[in-house]
Amino acid sequence: MNPALVIPALAHPSRMAAAFIDSAPNPAAPIATPWFFYGLAAAAVISGLLVITRRNAVHSALSLIVTLLSVAGLYLMLYAPFVAGVQIIVYAGGIMVLFLFVIMLVNIERVSKERQFNRIWPVGLLASCALLALFMSAIQKGKSLFLDRMVQLPEGTNTQQIAAALYGETGKMGQYTFAFEIASLLLLVAILGAVIMTKKKI
C-alpha cells in the first residue's frame, strides 16, 4: 500500500508525525477508522433516500437533518471543523427550522393524502440513472488523477486561516473579502424578497 494514499491520521502512528506539514505533531489527532466513513456515508445516503420517498414532509425534513449531520461528520473526517460547525449551526439549526415552520404553515394533511410523484416520474428516474452512470464513468476514468495525494491541512488553525481568507489579516484585505461583502448584499436582498413576498399588503 502506497503510504501517500493514506489519510495521515488513519495511517500507522509512526508515520503520523511526519505527515503534519505546517503544524506541530498533534497528540490529539482523532482516532478515526474507515468504518467511521462507511457508517457516516451510509447514514447520509439512506436518510437522503428517505427524504425523497416519505409521504409526510415533516419526516422528510427530519431525515434531511440526519443527512446534514452525517455530512458534518464527513467534514470532520476531512479536517474541516469550521465548515462542520457552520453546517450544524446554519443548516441543521437555521435552514431546517425555517423548513419545518413552513411545513407547519401549509396544509400537510391534505397534501400527504394525495399522489406524491408526478406523472412523468419514470422519465425523471431514467434521466437520474443516466446522470449517475455519467458520474460513475467519470470517476472511473479519472481515478488516476485523484489517488496520488492527500495533503494534511493544519486543522488546529483551520478557523483562523478561513477567517484570514474571508476578513483579511491586520491591515490588508483577504482574498475573499470582497466576495464576502457581496454575500452579505445577497442575504439582504433575500431577506427583503422573503418579507415582501410573504406580506399580504405591501
Add this chain to the structure above:
Amino acid sequence: MVPITTLHYLVVAAALFVLGVVGVLTRRNVVIILMSIELILNAVNLNLVAFSRMWGNLHGQVFSIFIVVDAAAEAAVGLGILIAFFRNKETINVDEIDLLKW
C-alpha cells in the same frame, strides 16, 4: 481495509447529488423539492471540502461557506414564494402551478 481517499468522498457526493436530482424531477410537493435542492448543494459542498483536503489549501472550504450562504438565501426566497403561492391557490403541488402554460 482500504484507506479512505478522495474518491470515496466523490462517490458519496455523487450518490447524494443523484438523490437530490431524483427528488427534484419526480416529487410534486414543493417543500420536498426545495429539500432536494439542499441535498444537491450538500453534495457539492462535500466535493469542495474533499478537494480542499486533497490539494491542501482552504479555497474549497471558503467556497463551501459561500454555498451555505447561498443555500440560506435560496431557502428563504423559495419558501417565501411558496407561502405567497399557497395563500393564492391553496396548493403546494408543482404540477398545479401551470398558469403560464397553455
